[in-house]
Amino acid sequence: MSNGLQRLGIDPLTRLPSAPSPVNPKGWTTLETVRALAADWDRCNSDETFPADRVAALHDAGALAGFVDVASPERTDALVDVLRAIGGADLSLGRVFEGHVNATQLISAYGDDTQRRALARNLEAGHVLGVWNTEPTPGLAIQPNATGRWTLDGSKSFATGAGHLDGILVTARDPAGGKQLVLVPIADEASRADLSVWQVRGMRGTCSGLFDFSDLSVGPEGIIGAPDVYEIEPRFSAGAWRFTAVQLGAIEALVRHLRDHLVQTGKRDDPIQRARFATCLTETRSAGVWVRRAAHLAETQALEAIPFVLMTRGIVEEAGLKTMEAAARSVGTASFFAGSRIDRITRDLSLYLRQPVPDQARDRASAAWLDDDCWGDDRWW
Structure with a gap:
């Protein structure tokens, strides 16, 4: 099942400790293991079936049980980076994992002690x-x-x-x-x-x-x-930060693949190509700042997290659209072949960015900033 871990020299039958900071037999944290797995997965296109083996590898890495509680800034940062790493390798897997984390946090937040103990047992058993x-x-x-x-x-x-x-x-x-x-x-x-x-x-x-x-x-x-309880704010609206992190990871991977193409084909010496790449880089790095700040506001249940996360959705969407267009223009026809990582990311990301009511989300965020009279503090930033 866990072919990714086996390639890394990790015995998938060895159970890894869970929260708060799982460590595998190589002495890596969950984040380090997931990054290694993601790098392995990024070298090959996944098929279009449910990624069961990859989900099992995430369990063996401690990721399925590792993010029930991300109240500390360190755990929030770790979740941001795990979501980015997974999204950069396989957006379908990222969507499944993000939903799993959402479920575990909702049960932890609103369930009783018996239900939380049952959750811990189920996660230890690898339930998704x-x-x-x-x-x-x-x-x-x-x-x-x-x-x-x-x-x-x-x-x-x-x-x-x-x-x-x-x-x-x-x-x-x-x-x-x-x-x-x-x-x-x-x-x-x-x-x-x-x-x-x-x-x-x-x-x-x-x-x-x-x-x-x-x-x-x-x-x-x-x-x-x-x-x-499901629609209690700010958890309900602010929880959207997680899928923006998955999307961000895919956009970052697209920038890396575009960079590799420009270097390998000698197009790095073309000023038009460099200008196009610069736009991708600044858009993506800026989106990353928004996603991380949105995550910290959301995981501390700050009321201002709602407009910040809603605006972050639009920021990430714009970065994705601009980067996909730039990759298509720079790489050309080769980016549309079925075996191309650029094609796979573009197909998946084009759909994943179609989250519900994106225009309404940005409008709500903008209205919140226009109505706010507390610009003297730093709570937005």
């Missing part, structure tokens, strides 16, 4: 989690039944990892109309996933299909928190 919110009409509902358990009715769409995850956090409408977080074991329910609807050019490895929950039963242990 996710969060699904998007749904087709009329949406997912949950009803109590005569056995003291709860029955689900409905589906989720754009369900990342459908048919491949062990457990999933979903939002379900309860009898009172509230939005209840429910943790559903789905390791044995792969037949409920419909991946035929996931007909896209990029991000195919996320397997983001339709999943039918009808008649599935969960017990009280699956009811996470009170109704409507």
Whole structure:
């Protein structure tokens, strides 16, 4: 399963310690191991199936269990850099990992002590989690039944990892109309996933299909928190910083591949090419500053994290669009061949940047800055 670790000379059967700072048999931290894995993965295009082997390698590296608590600045920085490294190698894997981290943090934040202990056991066993919110009409509902358990009715769409995850956090409408977080074991329910609807050019490895929950039963242990906790701010909106870090990693990888092309082909002596590359470099480095600051604001649950993260989404999007266009213009036809890393990154990133309501996100952020009268302090920066 963990071919990446084996290439690095690490026994994948050796269990690595988890949070706060896992260390593998080579004496590396989780971040160092993930970076080495990512460098290995970046040398070959992944196929378009669910990246199960790579997820297993992340578990062996301690990454699946290592970021439940990132309250300290050091742990926040480590998560930023792990997300960047994974995103630079495989955006589908980055999307799966980001969703897993989101799920573990939500369970830790809103679950009870018993649920948190169960989470720790599941992570030690290598379980992979996710969060699904998007749904087709009329949406997912949950009803109590005569056995003291709860029955689900409905589906989720754009369900990342459908048919491949062990457990999933979903939002379900309860009898009172509230939005209840429910943790559903789905390791044995792969037949409920419909991946035929996931007909896209990029991000195919996320397997983001339709999943039918009808008649599935969960017990009280699956009811996470009170109704409507999922949308408590600033966690709900500010948590978007994680996918910007994954996207940033892909943009940084694209800049590296563009740089290698310019050097290897002798185009580095062309002033037009250098000017184009300079734009990519400044856009990407600037986006990196925004992403890291957004992460620290979000993980400390600062209220000002919301507009900062919303604006960061737009900053990263612009960096990605400009870098993809520059790479296509500089490399030319060769960048569109199926075996090209530039082509793979561009296909995946073009889709991943289409997060919900990007224009509205930037508008909300801009309005917050226009309404704010505290420009005398440094809280925005």
